[in-house]
Every structure is written in C-alpha cells, then in structure tokens.
Amino acid sequence: MRCRRKPSWRCSRLNDALLVDRAPRSLYVHIPFCASKCFYCDFNSYVAGDAVRSAYVDDLTVELRLLRDAYFGAGERPCLDTVFFGGGTPTLLSSSQWRRVAQTIHELFDTASDCEWTAEANPGTVDPALLDTLLAIGVNRLSFGAQSLNETLLQTIGRLHGADDVARSIELAAAKGFTRINADLMLGLPDQTVQDVSDSLRGVLETGVTHVSAYGLKVEDGTPFARWQEAGLLRLPDEDAEVAMYETARDILASHGCAQYEISNFALPGQEARHNLGYWRNLPYLAAGAGAHGYVRASRYQNERSLTSYGQRVRRGERPVTEVQSVATGAAMEDTMMLGLRLQEGVSYAHFRALHGVDMRDVFGNVLDRLSRQGVLLQGVNEVRVPPAYFEVANEIFSAFIGVCS
Numbered sequence: 252m253r254c255r256r257k258p259s260w261r262c263s264r265l266n267d268a269l270l271v272d273r274a275p276r277s278l279y280v281h282i283p284f285c286a287s288k289c290f291y292c293d294f295n296s297y298v299a300g301d302a303v304r305s306a307y308v309d310d311l312t313v314e315l316r317l318l319r320d321a322y323f324g325a326g327e328r329p330c331l332d333t334v335f336f337g338g339g340t341p342t343l344l345s346s347s348q349w350r351r352v353a354q355t356i357h358e359l360f361d362t363a364s365d366c367e368w369t370a371e372a373n374p375g376t377v378d379p380a381l382l383d384t385l386l387a388i389g390v391n392r393l394s395f396g397a398q399s400l401n402e403t404l405l406q407t408i409g410r411l412h413g414a415d416d417v418a419r420s421i422e423l424a425a426a427k428g429f430t431r432i433n434a435d436l437m438l439g440l441p442d443q444t445v446q447d448v449s450d451s452l453r454g455v456l457e458t459g460v461t462h463v464s465a466y467g468l469k470v471e472d473g474t475p476f477a478r479w480q481e482a483g484l485l486r487l488p489d490e491d492a493e494v495a496m497y498e499t500a501r502d503i504l505a506s507h508g509c510a511q512y513e514i515s516n517f518a519l520p521g522q523e524a525r526h527n528l529g530y531w532r533n534l535p536y537l538a539a540g541a542g543a544h545g546y547v548r549a550s551r552y553q554n555e556r557s558l559t560s561y562g563q564r565v566r567r568g569e570r571p572v573t574e575v576q577s578v579a580t581g582a583a584m585e586d587t588m589m590l591g592l593r594l595q596e597g598v599s600y601a602h603f604r605a606l607h608g609v610d611m612r613d614v615f616g617n618v619l620d621r622l623s624r625q626g627v628l629l630q631g632v633n634e635v636r637v638p639p640a641y642f643e644v645a646n647e648i649f650s651a652f653i654g655v656c657s
C-alpha cells in the first residue's frame with residue numbers, strides 16, 4: 252500500500268519548526284551496573300566493583316559534555332524537561348558519584364522548574380543517606396523493580412532481594428519525601444499463577460506506589476532463561492494464563508484508581524511517567540552512557556556497549572557512538588503511529604501534524620479505515636486510538652503500519 256501524499260511529506264523534513272526536528276528536551280543516562288545479573292535480563296549491565304564504577308562516572312561526565320557540544324552551540328545551555336537514570340541499577344552509585352553526575356548535568360543544561368528526574372532503583376539498594384542525596388540533587392521520581400512479592404519466584408528469576416525488601420525500600424523512600432514512586436512487576440514468570448500476580452500487585456499497592464509497570468516476560472537471547480528454555484527446563488505459563496494475569500492486573504489497578512495510560516503502564520491521576528511519554532509520543536531525546544541510544548535530529552544513535560570501548564573512546568575525546576541511523580520521514584511517521592497507539596490517548600491529528608507537517612489521514616487513511624472497519628481502532632474527532640480491550644493484540648495492529656511509507 253502506498254501513502255497518498257508522498258511528495259508533500261517529503262518536503263516537510265526541510266521545515267525546522269517540525270516537532271520531530273526540534274531540540275530534544277529529555278535526557279536518558281545509562282548506569283550499567285548490577286550487583287548480579289537476573290536470569291531473564293539482557294539489559295546492558297555488568298557486575299563491577301567501585302573502582303570501575305568510579306571510572307565510568309568520570310567517563311560519563313566527559314561524554315555528557317561531548318553530547319551537549321555535538322548538538323548545541325558552544326556555551327548554549329539547552330533546557331531539559333525530563334532526566335531519566337536507567338540501568339542496570341543506578342542506586343549502586345555512591346552519593347558522591349551521584350553528585351558528580353548531577354553537577355555535570357547542571358553545568359551543561361538548564362532544567363525546567365518542574366523537570367522530572369527519575370532514577371531506577373533496586374529494592375534493598377537504597378538507604379536513608381542515598382535517598383537524601385537523590386532528593387538533594389533533584390531526583391523526584393523513583394522506579395523500583397519489584398517484579399513479584401513471591402519469595403520463591405524472586406529466587407527463580409535470580410533477584411537478590413526478598414519481598415520484604417520491596418516494601419521496606421518503597422516505604423523508606425516515601426518516608427523520606429518521594430511522592431512519585433513506580434513499581435515494576437513481571438507477568439508470565441516460570442510457574443507463576445494468577446493468584447501470585449494478584450497477591451503481588453495488592454502488596455505493592457499497599458506500599459503507596461503511584462505508578463505500576465506490568466511487563467510480560469520476554470525470553471531474551473543470550474540469557475540463562477533462553478538457555479533453559481532451549482533445554483526444556485523453563486516451565487512458563489501458557490498464553491491463556493498470561494492473558495488472565497494481564498487482565499487480573501488491569502482489573503485490580505483500575506479498582507485502585509490507576510488508569511492504564513499505556514499498554515504496560517498504569518498511574519494514579521497526574522502520575523504518568525513524563526519521560527516515557529516522550530518516547531511514546533516519538534519526541535527526540537538525548538542519551539548518554541554505555542549502550543544508551545538516543546534520537547536526535549531525525550537520527551537514532553547507539554553508544555558502545557562495552558565499558559572498555561566506551562571509556563577508551565570518551566577519553567580520546569570522541570563520542571562513543573557505534574551506529575547512527577537516519578530515520579526517513581516515512582519511517583518516522585510509522586514510528587509515531589506504532590509508538591503512539593500504545594497509549595490510551597492514542598495519536599492526535601494535531602500531534603501528528605506538529606511532528607511531521609502533514610495530516611495523518613492523508614498518509615495512513617487506508618490503514619486507519621481498514622483497522623476501524625475491523626473494530627480494532629477508533630477514529631475520533633481529535634485522535635485515533637486502540638480500544639484497551641485490544642491492547643493484548645496490539646502488535647498485530649501496529650504491524651499494519653509497517654512499510655506503508657518506508
């Protein structure tokens with residue numbers, strides 16, 4: 252299928268005012284350290300001692316400057332609306348390492364007065380002194396990887412913490428003054444039952460979290476889980492059981508007042524993750540750190556994953572980028588649809604036009620009409636969206652947009 256108005260959106264890329272070409276206002280910072288590797292995880296993280304972490308922080312501060320200088324004029328202080336420290340386990344950094352990173356960000360960037368600063372944290376890795384440091388440097392949102400409150404399951408998936416650590420860490424953070432706290436939960440774990448999901452969810456909600464992410468387990472290549480699956484040693488719930496877990500989670504969260512604003516994300520009113528909303532709205536963002544990827548000026552870039560190569564390149568005064576992929580206008584428009592339809596709010600015609608300078612219906616009219624006829628897409632006056640009942644088959648819906656323009 253072809254886009255109806257290819258020539259007009261080709262020209263639009265030349266227009267600097269398009270949202271997709273504007274200066275990024277979000278920064279992702281990757282902290283690639285964990286106390287041990289969970290059996291399912293393929294995020295770029297390493298088990299390393301304090302000397303390695305300290306050298307990495309040195310390199311990171313250099314990279315942040317190279318990154319700012321690459322996209323902005325000398326002395327320019329671009330303004331950030333969100334900063335996200337992800338991992339790995341950012342809370343393995345010491346207070347002084349945190350202060351160095353934050354000081355560098357403040358030297359290089361302005362931050363909006365309501366800037367959202369999120370740090371991922373592992374249960375059992377926060378103490379009062381570290382939480383005081385995080386508050387002092389401006390972190391105002393924490394995201395804990397709880398995964399489950401079932402002790403056996405936590406061990407099965409290779410977590411170092413117990414269920415008590417989840418409640419203790421979240422309650423400690425709340426007592427220190429953090430009002431925006433997320434807990435990640437995982438669904439579809441080995442031998443997990445719907446009852447486990449329900450108990451874990453009720454347990455984390457009791458701690459007062461304001462946001463929950465519920466992720467279905469993905470068996471990633473190269474992980475112990477992938478090896479065990481291949482050897483027939485991983486007993487995973489079947490698809491129906493996983494759907495039942497997802498629906499149970501949805502019901503409990505809804506009755507708790509947490510709206511499903513994205514396929515895997517639920518929040519009390521006003522507690523949505525603004526940084527992640529930027530990804531789903533296909534807005535540009537800067538990213539620093541080993542293995543981080545960013546999206547700036549119509550290009551996606553990926554940093555060196557290995558700490559050694561990352562450090563060597565940064566210390567030579569080079570950006571540690573391994574791959575830059577320019578995103579053609581058509582591909583960017585497809586991304587806007589596939590990312591935005593993950594959101595309950597969908598994709599508004601106004602947002603699409605602000606991003607790309609053309610009307611969504613001129614580009615994707617045929618696909619939108621076909622999906623609407625199938626009942627899996629709602630075309631409203633202001634936006635198109637997927638009814639939440641179809642979130643479970645969202646990937647099939649998204650696939651209808653692939654290759655339409657690229």
Ligand SMILES: C[S@@+](CC[C@H](N)C(=O)[O-])C[C@H]1O[C@@H](n2cnc3c(N)ncnc32)[C@H](O)[C@@H]1O
Binds near residue numbers: 466
């Ligand atoms: C970047 S990870 C790190 C968070 C933090 N290090 C932790 O584990 O507590 C963010 C979340 O992704 C989810 N996750 C990681 N690997 C996954 C996988 N293979 N399948 C589904 N969810 C996964 C987990 O819920 C995890 O908390």
Ligand code: SF4
Binds near residue numbers: 285288292293296396
């Ligand atoms: S899930 Fe979190 S703690 Fe576990 S290995 Fe991945 S990043 Fe590290």
